[in-house]
Amino acid sequence: MPTPPPTGPLVTRATLAADLRALGVRPGEIVLAHSSLRSLGWVNGGPVAVVEGLLDALGPDGTLVVPTQSGGLSDPALWTSPPVPETWWETIRATMPGYDPLVTPTRGVGVVPETVRTWPGALRSAHPQTSFAAIGPRAAKIVEDHAPDCRLGELSPLARLEAMDARVLLLGAGYDSCTGFHLAEYRIPSPRVEVGRPVRTPEGSRWEVVTEVSISSERFDELGADFERDRPVVRGPVGAADTRLFPLADAVAYAERWLETHRSREEWVTDDAPASRRS
Template sequence: MPTSPPRGPLVTRDSAGAQLRALGVESGEILLAHSSLSALGWVNGGAVAVVQALLDALGPDGTLVVPAQSGDLSDPAVWGNPPVPEEWWDRIRATMPAYDPLLTPTRGVGVIPETVRTWPGALRSAHPQTSFAALGPRAAEITGGHALDCRLGERSPLARLEKLGARVLLLGAGYDACTGFHLAEYRIPSPHVQVGRPAPGGGWERVTEVSITSDRFDELGHDFERDRPVVRGEVGAATARLFPLADAVAYAERWLPVHRPREDEFPHPRA
């Protein structure tokens, strides 16, 4: 059967860079980018061209940061896409490779973050499930010291990005991908969970962590955009949004307790 022609528009490194600058991306700033390559249209050069365009817009003094999550380094008992047979669980735990920031691929965040992760000079934070990768002069400052028991909280790159005045770019991605909202979960009453993962020195470990979820982040983002300044534009065929990370976190701290109470997830004391 004949194949259909590619869906446009045609996007190049130069056109994407120009549209990012027109959106408001500034040379020298720190940018936390969440992205969808497929949303952009037909990109000549694919993810490499998009990363080049982002670096062009940021200039040599800017720093590009992306989520580099590897959620598959987790307990097979909680896997659902797809699940695995229960009789495999112990064997999977015993043989799962430990996290290696140089080798462990990203999962579930798209091809652009994986391209940044493997870019020459990229640095990656230490958390085995919710790391960030960065390129630029502030990369070491942002990725260093990511606590192994703090996925997306005060001792993660998110808090450093907030302090450094970073902005968030949603490039064809929705608010459900906005990791900054998770930082707010660490600042409001939230349940804790036991998280299983391969231990750095081999074997299996469990750590106590704040329970995080992207549930209703799309609604949170809708209200945030209604109430706070968010720059909107287009890059290729994708809708792009640009806003300060600190604004998003502060708004989520107020919104989440009202619109997404999670008291039912807390253990209740026995009578």
């Protein structure tokens, strides 16, 4: 049987930029983008066209930020999809290459962030598991000094983005991918966990364990639905994607109140295993 032709809109760099402007993306602003390429329709140029369209909408004075997480740099004891034999764990920990912001690929966040990570002039933060990459005149200020024991808290790019009045763009992505909600977890009583990962030193890679705030995206979809009901969220199409745009500071403040009310310690399900390896 012949392959059927694609359906849905033909999306180009120019139509993406026009749709983003119609949604309300402003030249010169800072946008933290979470994206689903598949949701956009048939994109001529794939993720490269998406990044170009985003940069066109933001203009030369705007800054694009994306999560460039590398959850594969994690403790093999937590891997479940698939698991590895326990007899391998110590060897994996001892030989796993340490994080290098110029080399380590993203994992579990989609092809658009990986394209941003490798974009000419892109800068990436130093956290070995939950980095962010940015393109634009304020990129350095956003990604600098990401503390190694603060994945998504006060010493991460999220807090700087909040202070700089950034907005969140969910480009076909759901609220379950909204990293800004995690910043709220650092501002409420939250469990703490030990997190292992490889780090790069002048002598080579070594394994380290740090104590961190436990993070979880459990119920973020429910949180996002309530946030959208109660707070101003711009919603409209970009290509074929249902897209949302809102201030990061609003989302963090709302999430802080919501999580304190709705989440108990008993139902906390951590995201400390990488997304691509969790069952």
